[in-house]
Amino acid sequence: MRVQPSKGFTLVELIIVIVITGIVAVVGAVIIQGGVGGYVDQERRASLVADADRAMRRMSREIRLALPNSIRVNQCAGNPCVEFLATVAGGRYREGPGPAPVGGDPNRRLRFNQPDNQFNSTGPIGLADGSYPYYLSVYNTGQSGNDAWAGQSMTQARGVTLADDVAVPGETRVTLANAHQFPLSSPRQRFYLVEDAVAFVCETGRINRYRYDRDQAFNANAGNTLVNRVESCEFQYDAGSSTRAGLLTLTLVIQEEGERVRLQHQIQVSNTP
Structure with a gap:
């Protein structure tokens, strides 16, 4: 009885399998990484938008209750700010x-x-x-x-x-x-x-809310942070008249790891005393 010799992989076949497996793994990793990266970027953008929108809405609610003709756009210690009573x-x-x-x-x-x-x-x-x-x-x-x-x-x-x-x-x-x-x-x-007097101040990467007596400096009391990761912000105010509402425009840019979100919000303010 003749015994047939067993067959196995040759070295060339083994190398080819390893190379093909490596290529498939690299392609799969690139595809997965792209999908995961896109999801992470989307989540980061959504977080930035949510934080900026939350800060805008908070400022809007308070500014609408300002005493007529008390809003003033200033530089608070060299930083853009809006103050009101x-x-x-x-x-x-x-x-x-x-x-x-x-x-x-x-x-x-x-x-x-x-x-x-x-x-x-x-x-x-x-x-x-x-x-x-x-x-x-x-x-x-x-x-x-x-x-x-x-x-x-x-x-x-x-x-x-x-x-x-x-x-x-x-x-x-x-x-x-x-x-x-x-x-x-x-x-x-x-x-x-x-x-009280209230000031929203854009300083050192965040917007802070300060509450203080009207004859004090804006930072007489500690501020509360409304939003972080602030790259820039701007306040513009058109006071209007006794027959036309004033208009405060808030522009906010926040960023994280190269992602930037820019929001602009306008608030109508009644200045009829």
Whole structure:
């Protein structure tokens, strides 16, 4: 009986298999790497857009509540910034005589010919009765002599107390911590309660939000970061007029590992005091 010799791979065949396997592995790795890289890039871009959009929306919500004519675009310590006075509530003050039997009581009117510290609000204010550490502003035009930032069209001291006027149902007695003479009356008898000054500052790769008293520097208190990875930002403001809304334009560029996202957002601001 004749035994057939066993057959195996020759060295040439083995080398060919190794080469082909290597080529397939390289091609597969390139394909997989491209897909994974594209997914990672897409996720990075989505993260950048989400962060920028979140910051824009936060700034937009707050800026829309700014005291009329209080927005100003500045350089804060050499960095682009937008500052404004943030309102928390408002109402309409009593200017004329009240209903019987208390009609004409001067304590229920807001007087402009002398410092005054008490008046009635003729409608809802949006706050419960109590004492609040707020300023009060009437008809701020932002012009010299009638500027809230200078404490002219806004009280210079904090402190507002609200209480129902039992003699006049539906009205609220507003008492100020210190008497103040407002330069101008409001054609629509509007007043605003102001909490603090706020600044959004573009600095060192991020946008920070600062909250401070109106006569302090913007960085008197620590800032809170709204968004990181900021490459550049720009604030442009058209104040408009008493009959046309102001327009604040925010432009933000954020980047990470070569990916850049540029967003622009416009905010209409009512400057009718």
